[in-house]
Amino acid sequence: MSINIKSTNRRQFLKVTTLATGGLFISFNLFSKNSSDEIKVAAEEADLINFNSYISIHTDGTVTIYSPNPEVGQGIKTSFPMIVAEELDMDWAKIKVVQAPLDTKKFERQVAGGSRSTPHSWKRLREAGATARNLLMQAASTQWNIPVDQLSTAKGMVWHKTSSKSIHYGALAAAAALLTPPKEIALKDPAQFHTIGTWVKSVDNPEVFTGKAIYGIDYKRPGMLTAMIVRPPAFGLKLKGFDATEAKSMPGISDVVSFGNKVAVVGNSTWEIMKARKTLKIDWEKEKDLESSEMHDKIFAEMISNGKMDPKRTDGDIEAAFKGAAKIIESEFQCPFVPHNSMEPMNFYADVREDYAELAGPSQTPENARNGVAKLVNLPPEKVSMVMTKMGGGFGRRLNNDYALEAGELSKIIKSPVKVIWSREDDMTAGIYRPACKYKFRMALDKAGNVLAFHARGAGMNSGSPVRENNFPVGAINNVLVESMDYKSAITTGPWRAPITNFLAGAEQIFFDEVAEAAGKDPVTMRLEWIAKAKANPVGKILYEPDRFKAVIDLVAEKSEWFKKKKGVYKGFSVYFAHSTYVAQVAEVIKVKGRPVIKKVYCAVDCGILVNQSGARNQVVGSVVDGIGTAMFGKLTFKDGVPEQSNYNSYKLIRMADIPEVEVHFVKNTIDPTGLGEPALPPISGAIGNALYRATGVRFRNQPFMDNQDAGKNGAKVLM
């Protein structure tokens, strides 16, 4: 039984239904354009509207919240239901969270990426919870014949305090399902929050700690074969031919087939396949130039010095300003390609039949995976189903569904359900990397150390645009030119946690440290002067709020005692605005036997209202650890198109022995929440780079820092 609410302006957002068992079922749309606007939709259209999250309240009082978004470690499966529970006034301990399947009839835009999920869904989740609560209160009001305004709710019950009456939501659910949602719904004052802002553990913990959680690589179906695929060993090669005679004769191997530029070995078990694929004799031929890192360095040098770039932002006249400068500071910064290194290597399951297909696997963009496979195997998307499995990390890698397409294509060829598994070496060497980038920054100062002009040039390798032209302190400087260009490389790239800014932020923050030194100013004071200028006299468009910027700087300066000298402690400062969140950091370096060691990092974060203390702190600390590891050690180099690192014996990831203490402070405010999966990563390489400079006298302009030759010569090799 389903009742469409046709009278309300919010019907595009909400649908109230009676459960078969008599409970209340509310479906709501996280992605309708603006859930609070007057939406005029013809009655016929109402049935076409997609709803993508559900609350169900059973007559026994059980509340189930369906979480539609893929869980990649960002904690959304826990934090989204917390927001609903808050407005519903439900006891968190009594809420059950269920991962919804990929179903684009019911759900829309099931995506994990861009730190955008929480800001986008915040209000919608609250309105859904508040609406359910309102309907339950209306039902109680009718049953007791007491006006709604004399009722209150707490812990899954409606109360009438004067008469000490109370009733469970479950007992009201059936009646509530027949009511009409109100046109306007009041949301709580954040001061009344009982769940939002508390420490809530991940709902997946019990399964993870007992080995029961099913990640893509664990997915199994009857009759399923396993496959591993040999891809071109160098970027720029294509498949010419292969001899699989020996592999085909080996035990457990059912087939060896090729498609695209790949050779797939199919069999019963992973180890048998791993052994068989080593025996393949494959001829590759050159299709494009085989690129090497040395060649990239030369290309970058030429681009950054002489390349004709696209202007991305122009304020005032930099040429005139540089001519009149008392001092010019100029530096170059470069980062290498890096792989994502999700701990669970890429994998995907596909069973493609004549008239339908079933898919399962880890994807940050499951709908794209499903539609991509559907198109490739020539099936309408509605004939292709997909199970969203748990994911062993993503970091942007699983936004690209190349591995899903492989499974779909292979299943169609071999006419069998098959799971494609990548080895760690496949995962590290087959592409989709953080693009390599190079920057040249120049600032013109007057005699008093005031900035007259800022000129930023960015060059990337398949980076899209390597610059972010509205980054602070743009808006505080009268004369600005930000320009960029991109080189089309054979090496495949894609978004990597905090795309572009994961290196750019640190490069900028190290450069501004150089400027502060040249201007004879304290780095924090100089930033505060720039912010004051952007607030009083903004130049052109500014995306950041100067007051919020200042607040995180003040907070980190206070907590780290920035302005106090500490004997033997070398400090570095960094501040950044990304994904709508403000992060300021101070890194402290000490010397152990003459070598610098990163000892402690202070973070001040303004992400608006904090949803989950535990999840939020985990994201910030994890981002700092990831950012330090990548800045210190991350590099994938190439020789003749071949990646020179392929596993953790040649590629160093940060480990427990390498981590500094991390202290996190959140700015307390009541601003709607912004993203937190990425923002604490970009600035950290700036904070540690600046602290290492104070300790060693050597600037760390290129990543990875461990390769800094100057530091090596000075005996300043970083201890990690």
Add this chain to the structure above:
Amino acid sequence: MAIYKLNINGQSYSTDVADDTPLLWVLRDHIGLTGTKYGCGIAACGACTVHVDGQATKSCMLAVSLVGNAQITTIEGLSKNGDHPVQKAWDEIDVPQCGYCQAGQIMTASAFLKRNPHPTDNEIVQAMNGHICRCGTYHRIKDAVRKASQSVQ
């Protein structure tokens, strides 16, 4: 190919595989215990750690032919109800993000604490440094080992 009898989580299993098959793949592909994870295949990340006669061992490079009569414990068999002190500490500290590496981390921590119930921070780092957590939850792992050390006998 040969038939191997294995003692896993207190049960006896029989499997027909090649001598050089790593225990990891026997567990995952042949026995159906997928809680033990594949991460690197070269014993460099720790995701595949199990107990072999109580010793934390990386199963991705341990050939099944070398296992013999050893008692194997995987994450599925660490405790009956997921209530081993290390599992409980991991939950109280709310360690994981993606969770993929955590089974291996828990197996090493539980074997380590049995041997050294009251470790120093340095000893914890030494014990856990063979594990990679790509999400960067190392601080919480350290806290959870410390917490568990207070309840492990």
